Amino acid sequence: xxxxxxxxxxxLREVSIEARRNVMKMITHAQAGHVGGALSCxxxxxxxxxxxxxxxxxxxxxxxxxxxxxxxGHASVALYAVLAxxxxxxxxDLMTFxxxxxxxxxxxxxxxxxxxxxxxxxxxHGLSAAAGMALGGKLASKDFxxxxxxxxxxLQEGQVWEAVMFAAGRRLDNLTAIxxxxxxQLYGAVAEMLPIExxxxxxxxxxWHTMEVDGHDMAQIIGSxxxxxxxxxxxxxxxxxxxxxxxxxxxxxxxxxxAKPPTHKECERALAELREA
Amino acid sequence: MTVGTxxxxxxxxxxxDAFGEALQLIGRENDAVVVVGADDISSLRGNAxxxxxxxxxxxxxxxxxxxxxxxxxxxxxxxxxxxLLYGFTVLRAAEQIRDDVCYPNLNVKVVTTSSxxxxxxxxxxxxxxxxxxxxxxxxxxxxxxxxxxxxTAIVTKAVVxxxxxxxxxxxxxxxxxDRAEQALQDYYLGGGAFEVGKAVTLRExxxxxxxxxxxxxxxxxxxxxxxxxxxxxxxxxNMHTIKPLDSAAVxxxxxxxxxxxxxxxxNVLGGIGEAVCGVVSETRPIPVRRIGVRDTYCAIGPMDxxxxxxGLTAEATVEAAKEILAxxxxxxx
Numbered sequence: 001x002x003x004x005x006x007x008x009x010x011x012l013r014e015v016s017i018e019a020r021r022n023v024m025k026m027i028t029h030a031q032a033g034h035v036g037g038a039l040s041c042x043x044x045x046x047x048x049x050x051x052x053x054x055x056x057x058x059x060x061x062x063x064x065x066x067x068x069x070x071x072x073g074h075a076s077v078a079l080y081a082v083l084a085x086x087x088x089x090x091x092x093d094l095m096t097f098x099x100x101x102x103x104x105x106x107x108x109x110x111x112x113x114x115x116x117x118x119x120x121x122x123x124x125h126g127l128s129a130a131a132g133m134a135l136g137g138k139l140a141s142k143d144f145x146x147x148x149x150x151x152x153x154x155l156q157e158g159q160v161w162e163a164v165m166f167a168a169g170r171r172l173d174n175l176t177a178i179x180x181x182x183x184x185q186l187y188g189a190v191a192e193m194l195p196i197e198x199x200x201x202x203x204x205x206x207x208w209h210t211m212e213v214d215g216h217d218m219a220q221i222i223g224s225x226x227x228x229x230x231x232x233x234x235x236x237x238x239x240x241x242x243x244x245x246x247x248x249x250x251x252x253x254x255x256x257x258x259a260k261p262p263t264h265k266e267c268e269r270a271l272a273e274l275r276e277a
Numbered sequence: 278m279t280v281g282t283x284x285x286x287x288x289x290x291x292x293x294d295a296f297g298e299a300l301q302l303i304g305r306e307n308d309a310v311v312v313v314g315a316d317d318i319s320s321l322r323g324n325a326x327x328x329x330x331x332x333x334x335x336x337x338x339x340x341x342x343x344x345x346x347x348x349x350x351x352x353x354x355x356x357x358x359x360x361l362l363y364g365f366t367v368l369r370a371a372e373q374i375r376d377d378v379c380y381p382n383l384n385v386k387v388v389t390t391s392s393x394x395x396x397x398x399x400x401x402x403x404x405x406x407x408x409x410x411x412x413x414x415x416x417x418x419x420x421x422x423x424x425x426x427x428x429t430a431i432v433t434k435a436v437v438x439x440x441x442x443x444x445x446x447x448x449x450x451x452x453x454x455d456r457a458e459q460a461l462q463d464y465y466l467g468g469g470a471f472e473v474g475k476a477v478t479l480r481e482x483x484x485x486x487x488x489x490x491x492x493x494x495x496x497x498x499x500x501x502x503x504x505x506x507x508x509x510x511x512x513x514x515n516m517h518t519i520k521p522l523d524s525a526a527v528x529x530x531x532x533x534x535x536x537x538x539x540x541x542x543x544n545v546l547g548g549i550g551e552a553v554c555g556v557v558s559e560t561r562p563i564p565v566r567r568i569g570v571r572d573t574y575c576a577i578g579p580m581d582x583x584x585x586x587x588g589l590t591a592e593a594t595v596e597a598a599k600e601i602l603a604x605x606x607x608x609x610x
Binding site: 170 | 342345346350354358380
């Protein structure tokens, strides 16, 4: 059953803006959450859930759905905004984010939130679980794909490279990793904390099919995700160059907006900018 | 397969061999069963399974964290993965076991056959007297430790077939001693059942209660024999399920005997003894003595000699029981 709809790029951009606005409202309301990295990966999530992935919001546990693992689980607000926009749960739930009893917690919990395929939060775990899902798909002769979104700083975790070796060794061509390469981590520039370059060469050396895109160009994101699905015998990594805080001028490329909640005034400014975008 | 046939198959076998045998049988009955190992599939005797079902056995390489995450992913696809780990590497993969297996409550079985001091000659890095402390504190986790080859086979089948959810299976690498083998053979061939969370009283007694499982059960049975010689009637409980602990059985010990001695090849911090103490102190405190490793890294040597050196013996158990019955108090050894 093909649920993806052919939609215009303009429509996807509108969804992205609406989801970014909701991220802003959620984080401001809760006075908690990771805004910078949520905004940097937003366009990738919209491309996945509104164009590329085979999902059915009415059946979040549908066996044949494509899977998504948010390995950088702190970008939960971005995923919640997109899942709500896609109809996995009512948009009014978004404002419960991070409240006690809410099904939308700081880091994603698959047992609570419809549409979340794997619980994450501690960095470095997601690709292993995604590889296990992809392997399970192969064993069951299912044609679903598994996508995992990793942060750039997250690549400093050793377990990521265990999973990278494993996925290539098992020829998991139904697996796509996407790196949200926004160049910043909690404490500063990734390149200054612990350099991860040369990034493409690393993944190539480990046997992966690699691509590099502008992580805010919908056509490029979608094109690369579709191209990944055609690759045989090896997994694909898409290094998506992104801007931390993308869409809100005063947050863009600013390390302090990793996890700082905006004031209500700042939120108003951000919403105004996003309205005009 | 009847219990009798199973007993014949694993007679005189080491714990890990009985596990391997059971694993292969389960594999034939249930094609959802898969094995994820970290270059240790043969060490845990999963090789017969792997040979028969090569497309259901995955060696992820020497990468225990990834093994646990991959198993979680497989469980999400409806498989029943058994993650085979060296005991000490449970500590390395502890966070993955917590986050990826226990927190989402996935049907993954973590299996070790080298916990405790069974790899005594390997030195401290290869001992593992901390795994119960770690796994006991993980919500959703069930912990089972069999005490004979037959019980290993029975337990392995049962937790795969009947128990849905995260499980830690702590099996011995070596042979279990004859006392435990015989007692459990009598129990299971006599129609006894294995029920998760339900301790088995192998010997009745009203003076003192000895609680043990795994390799320590035979030591408890030996101690009961020695105590009987001096007129002390010791109850012996096979606490095969360490979590959830059979509180009712412990409370029976509290109300029907005058004290409890626990035995474990684990640090007394965080292990079976503390689990029992938790129940006792919340009911009606009576004296409890814990036989186990007393918060130290052990010397290098064969397991039996380490048991002697660190007081994991029938004699030490007798001494502890007699002290309780004499009403004496004793500080930590």
